[in-house]
Amino acid sequence: MTGAATGDRLYQLAVTGFALVIPGLLALIAIAIGVAAWPAFSTAGLSFITSSEWNVQAGKFGAAPAIYGTLVSSFIALALATPLAVGVAIFLSEIAPKWLRQPVAFLVDLLAAIPSVVYGLWGIFFLVPMLRDHVVPFLRDTLHLGGTPLFSGPAYGPSMLAAGVILAIMALPYISAVTREVLLAVPRSQRDAALALGATKWEMIRDAVVPYARSGIIGGVILGLGRALGETMAVTMVIGNRPEISASLLAPGYTMASLIANEFTEATSDLHLSALMAVGAVLFVVTLIVNGIARWLVWRVASGPRA
Amino acid sequence: MTGSAVAARDFSFWYGKNQALHGVNITVPPRSIMALIGPSGCGKSTFLRSINRMNDTIPGARHEGSVLLGGKDVYAPGMDVVRLRHRVGMVFQRWNPFPKSIYDNVAYGPRINLRLRGRELDDVVERSLRRAALWDEVKDRLSETALGLSGGQQQRLCIARALANQPDVLLLDEPASALDPGATQKIEQLLFELKSELAIVIVTHNLQQAGRVSDYTAFFYLGHLVECDATGTLFTNPREARTEAYITGRFG
Numbered sequence: 001m002t003g004a005a006t007g008d009r010l011y012q013l014a015v016t017g018f019a020l021v022i023p024g025l026l027a028l029i030a031i032a033i034g035v036a037a038w039p040a041f042s043t044a045g046l047s048f049i050t051s052s053e054w055n056v057q058a059g060k061f062g063a064a065p066a067i068y069g070t071l072v073s074s075f076i077a078l079a080l081a082t083p084l085a086v087g088v089a090i091f092l093s094e095i096a097p098k099w100l101r102q103p104v105a106f107l108v109d110l111l112a113a114i115p116s117v118v119y120g121l122w123g124i125f126f127l128v129p130m131l132r133d134h135v136v137p138f139l140r141d142t143l144h145l146g147g148t149p150l151f152s153g154p155a156y157g158p159s160m161l162a163a164g165v166i167l168a169i170m171a172l173p174y175i176s177a178v179t180r181e182v183l184l185a186v187p188r189s190q191r192d193a194a195l196a197l198g199a200t201k202w203e204m205i206r207d208a209v210v211p212y213a214r215s216g217i218i219g220g221v222i223l224g225l226g227r228a229l230g231e232t233m234a235v236t237m238v239i240g241n242r243p244e245i246s247a248s249l250l251a252p253g254y255t256m257a258s259l260i261a262n263e264f265t266e267a268t269s270d271l272h273l274s275a276l277m278a279v280g281a282v283l284f285v286v287t288l289i290v291n292g293i294a295r296w297l298v299w300r301v302a303s304g305p306r307a
Numbered sequence: 308m309t310g311s312a313v314a315a316r317d318f319s320f321w322y323g324k325n326q327a328l329h330g331v332n333i334t335v336p337p338r339s340i341m342a343l344i345g346p347s348g349c350g351k352s353t354f355l356r357s358i359n360r361m362n363d364t365i366p367g368a369r370h371e372g373s374v375l376l377g378g379k380d381v382y383a384p385g386m387d388v389v390r391l392r393h394r395v396g397m398v399f400q401r402w403n404p405f406p407k408s409i410y411d412n413v414a415y416g417p418r419i420n421l422r423l424r425g426r427e428l429d430d431v432v433e434r435s436l437r438r439a440a441l442w443d444e445v446k447d448r449l450s451e452t453a454l455g456l457s458g459g460q461q462q463r464l465c466i467a468r469a470l471a472n473q474p475d476v477l478l479l480d481e482p483a484s485a486l487d488p489g490a491t492q493k494i495e496q497l498l499f500e501l502k503s504e505l506a507i508v509i510v511t512h513n514l515q516q517a518g519r520v521s522d523y524t525a526f527f528y529l530g531h532l533v534e535c536d537a538t539g540t541l542f543t544n545p546r547e548a549r550t551e552a553y554i555t556g557r558f559g
Binding site: 191192193194199203208211 | 359361364389392393397399401403404405406407415416419420465468469472
């Protein structure tokens, strides 16, 4: 074997090794969490995800409010962020003049670079008071939504709604960036087809560009969802951290991530620690599934027309 | 209508600093097929895309002179480009159906331009598919995705989609260059039948095809219209030496 060939083989082995480290690490994390979470799962059984009673002294661990809070706050985030992010992406990829695209895209991307603790601070000192003093009165008095369960009850400040709004701002740059990419990847021929049939620019975007990119946009939304599901710091600072399920979005809530962050320093009993690990395992599985779906959807668009 | 379906008068076109067309004068009579031939980059596609102003979307594009559609300058101020494209159908080299159902593809133009719905729309879709000789092949699966059709069928679907707007003129940019001989023959036969109803301008690299389908042929070279004549005359007795060199295969 020549020296060059040996070098090739060594290089190949080295990079293969590097590449295998990542899935290996993933498996190790999954196993470690699974093993640590097992006592809690086997003690609580199915009630771990169905019960609302989280009582450390009594050894009762029902994580339903945290699971509920994670899903609801993330859902609010997507409901608010998706139209905005898709609108921004359409503006940037289709409508904005060339000189404006880069600066605005840069600023939107910058939203992703702000540390989440800074979002949290902004949430406590600006967003929460603003929601309480302006948005909630508007929803109740002007739109007369106070009678609906979603906006009933007292509004002290920290709430599921505040968490959802903060998560929306944090998820927006992810959704917008992916959407921009898939819109730009829509082939010229699809745009030409619509224009040549007498479509206006708006009709072309609505009928040819967005539908063609649809599954990629959904992928971006799910990527944003993945971001929202796991976000800890900012949510913990504004959601109120109360382990109760309430229909009202103005009531405080809890999420899986904030539950772990709040309790792991004081988790002294083995079962308590194991219960937190179990919450982590549920969160891990949920985000893994969500990200898998997102990648698959984006890949479907990126791999071209399904001819 | 007598005279011309499409005509160009001293028409020049630029992409930025690059002049793609030099003072083209040409007349396409109604109910006839005009073939545009010439080597790659000769300006024939640019001219085709000037007729329905599809070049407008390219930054830095500008023109001089005029292109007349039914006697009216398509570049005149106040010309509604959307209505222009509604009246001029276009079929591209690479078939480009929308990832929608067969029905929705054909219905697209009438829906956005005429706001047609229901029974009326059904009729237009059926008539257009019949005119594109595709009806019998797809009538039982109108709601299936257009992307499940063969390449030749997809291209005829694109023709049907253009015909659904009931255009006065149909523009085709090498519509059969990516198709097998059988599918190509179907398209050529279709064009021959369609010319009793509208004017057709077709860009083609395939000289035999130009000879088979067209009534008139225009030879473009380096952005100039070198020669335009009845197809039989141009192929058997060209006036210009460059035309003869091209059609006998000495360059291009």
